[in-house]
Amino acid sequence: MPLAGWVLAFLALGAAVAVACWLLVFTEGAYLGPRVVTVLYDRYAGRYDRVKAYDKHYERHFIGEPVARFLAERMEVLPQPVWLLDAASGTGRFTQTVMQAAGSELRFVCLDSSGPMLEQAFRNLDGIAAAGQVFYVQHNAGSLPFADNAFPVVACLEALEFVPQPRTLIGELVRVARPGGLLMLTNRVGWQSHLFPGRRFEREQLAGLLRSRGCSYVSITPWQVDYDRVLAVKEGGSAMPPPLDWRNIVRCESCSQVSWDGYGAMLRCRQCGAVFTETDGIWRFAAS
Ligand SMILES: C[S@@+](CC[C@H](N)C(=O)[O-])C[C@H]1O[C@@H](n2cnc3c(N)ncnc32)[C@H](O)[C@@H]1O
Ligand SMILES: [Zn+2]
Numbered sequence: 008m009p010l011a012g013w014v015l016a017f018l019a020l021g022a023a024v025a026v027a028c029w030l031l032v033f034t035e036g037a038y039l040g041p042r043v044v045t046v047l048y049d050r051y052a053g054r055y056d057r058v059k060a061y062d063k064h065y066e067r068h069f070i071g072e073p074v075a076r077f078l079a080e081r082m083e084v085l086p087q088p089v090w091l092l093d094a095a096s097g098t099g100r101f102t103q104t105v106m107q108a109a110g111s112e113l114r115f116v117c118l119d120s121s122g123p124m125l126e127q128a129f130r131n132l133d134g135i136a137a138a139g140q141v142f143y144v145q146h147n148a149g150s151l152p153f154a155d156n157a158f159p160v161v162a163c164l165e166a167l168e169f170v171p172q173p174r175t176l177i178g179e180l181v182r183v184a185r186p187g188g189l190l191m192l193t194n195r196v197g198w199q200s201h202l203f204p205g206r207r208f209e210r211e212q213l214a215g216l217l218r219s220r221g222c223s224y225v226s227i228t229p230w231q232v233d234y235d236r237v238l239a240v241k242e243g244g245s246a247m248p249p250p251l252d253w254r255n256i257v258r259c260e261s262c263s264q265v266s267w268d269g270y271g272a273m274l275r276c277r278q279c280g281a282v283f284t285e286t287d288g289i290w291r292f293a294a295s
Contacts, residue, residue, distance in 0.1 A: 071108025
């Protein structure tokens with residue numbers, strides 16, 4: 008082969024390696040679809056906490072204390088029990104931090120598409136959480152299987168950039184938040200954020216998006232090297248809804264009804280018969 012051929016082959020190989028690194032390493036499968044992201048996190052689950060090594064003091068300052076303050080100011084007017092959603096919960100970082108900062112009366116839903124990440128969350132929270140205090144749900148965050156206005160606090164940390172349509176996810180997070188409820192999100196920043204075209208927001212752009220979805224008091228604070236912390240409050244409604252139990256919170260993924268028969272570890276949708284069931288501590292919709 009002439010020299011030019013070797014040079015071209017070498018350049019093509021370099022480009023292929025660079026694209027593969029971008030797709031699989033730097034963006035963790037984000038542009039290959041939710042299934043690939045999930046498979047990569049399935050494999051990463053055992054190492055995730057060790058690799059991230061979050062500093063407990065920062066976690067408490069940036070996550071635990073703001074949520075604890077928010078709830079303390081409203082506890083008397085909130086219907087009990089108070090439910091918090093940790094969407095794309097991973098190994099339970101938000102839940103663990105808030106539980107330690109805000110006490111034991113709260114109920115948490117950890118939702119993630121990766122079963123092994125949820126199993127690690129289960130292990131991390133086992134012994135800290137009271138029985139029945141945390142519900143683990145394996146599901147895609149892009150369409151949340153929860154009723155409108157269900158959660159006084161909704162979190163989604165370090166995950167917006169992994170879903171194909173972050174705007175849709177933000178819409179879902181706002182939908183399931185209770186009017187007057189708190190949203191805590193992260194937005195990717197720093198040079199690496201430019202590796203996520205279409206998945207990151209400029210600060211003003213994100214604030215505008217949240218306002219257009221019915222949020223106010225949007226505050227965006229520099230936090231970690233790669234992430235800003237985003238807080239917002241969903242506008243509206245001071246009417247006191249009745250206390251919610253698990254059956255009022257789960258929304259059927261097939262027909263969007265919130266109406267279930269059954270108790271314990273299996274719920275059956277009254278409208279379409281879809282089954283939502285718990286196995287080894289994790290709730291999933293049964294494949295139909
Ligand atoms: C970087 S981790 C963040 C985990 C946790 N929120 C934290 O801050 O440590 C991203 C998480 O998002 C989850 N995830 C990615 N895409 C998802 C999707 N479409 N639906 C639900 N979870 C998703 C992954 O499985 C992973 O657990
Ligand atoms: Zn249904």
